[in-house]
Amino acid sequence: MSAGLDRAPLRVEDRGGYILATLDRPEKRNAIDQDLIDALHDLCGRLEAAPQTLVLRGEGGTFAAGADIAQLRDRRAADARAGINTRAFMRIAALPMPVIAVVDGYALGGGAELAYAADIRVGTQSLKIGNPETGLGIIAAAGATWRLRELVGEPLAAEILLAGRILDAPEAQAAGLITHLHDDGDAALAAAEKIAGRIAKLDPAATQATKRVLRAPRDAHPQIDLAEQAILFESPEKIRRMTEFLERKQAK
Template structure:
């Protein structure tokens, strides 16, 4: 695995945990950190030892408190587009990963941090977590996909309210809105819950799990025909060894042993 300056990777029981390690900056995302996240995720695509991924932040104060304001302050119109597109590309690598990715949100998930969490397939938060897209306070808007993913997750009206006011919401409200899947009491429970969910997912057929992710993403891709994507994926599953194993195990009343093929 590559050497990182702002990211701590750790693999246990097939689960890769990526900890964003800039606690003195509340784990704010600068360009180098975003590139490291993209590299780590893409390296995990073909690593057979990695079955699932957790992304979290160092310390208890913040998952990611936002983008690095010093970098944003120096932007002009020309580089602004490139800045946004680079972040979007990195977060697409998370969203399109065929292996399940969970954001373990401890503390603030604001701006780019909220966008990072939303790019993950699932979100688990501690009770003290706070979510928000406060970019209007800086005279800009979310640029890493936040306008799109927040709307997908909570609906147009609430997304507009949150992005136009810049308000923060609690983990409990985020859960009610569907932004967060689970809320837990503290950081120990956060880790345990993420491992519990991933343990359940990675016990299933890997090809099928990856195709579920692809089909759900197709719902929001204007270039995809979601029902056709589903039918094609279902057909591909029927050709797999995992399909043969899963159906055989069911009929033989035993636990399946999936190989991801």
């Protein structure tokens, strides 16, 4: 049996305050194939039913070097319309709690689009991220054409998508695509775990409401903000947390 065929493509660990999911196809540089997409859907089902923060990483010093080209070559028009990767990444982006991507090494094509679907991205010095799809005769159709413009602005998004520009780590951080940059994957994962730990201390209902508002289209504001705030204003957890805050302040 060849390497990788006897293990699941996605390794999922419950770390208490968050879920750590590791893309585990290092022999293929974590290329995104149908089995991995199916595993991501299974993970989404779990996190939709029992919301937790998700930390996504890749095994072997690579986040995901793209889609599995052997499978992609055989796909036809019906597969494109089915949005195989698109729907999985949309589901990742819509998870109730925050998604943190640890982007180490290559994050290209579909790998980049999976990273774009996260709420927070932590990178390493070896990071290379971008969308070279047009060189393969296709477009970046799993989220890059709308998410990347919102993340880095239209001029840079155009160069990445139309000219195949690949950003290195300093460029990705300067563009705001990566908010933290670390020496290696272990340090980046530790930083992501620290962020997940901070989130775990916050009110889950308020965090989920904030994510819904943050992801809402511009014309939904301010109505969605006020509606979510109205629900939270009636929350016993809001009263408890604010009472504790005032008591701590008075005790000083």
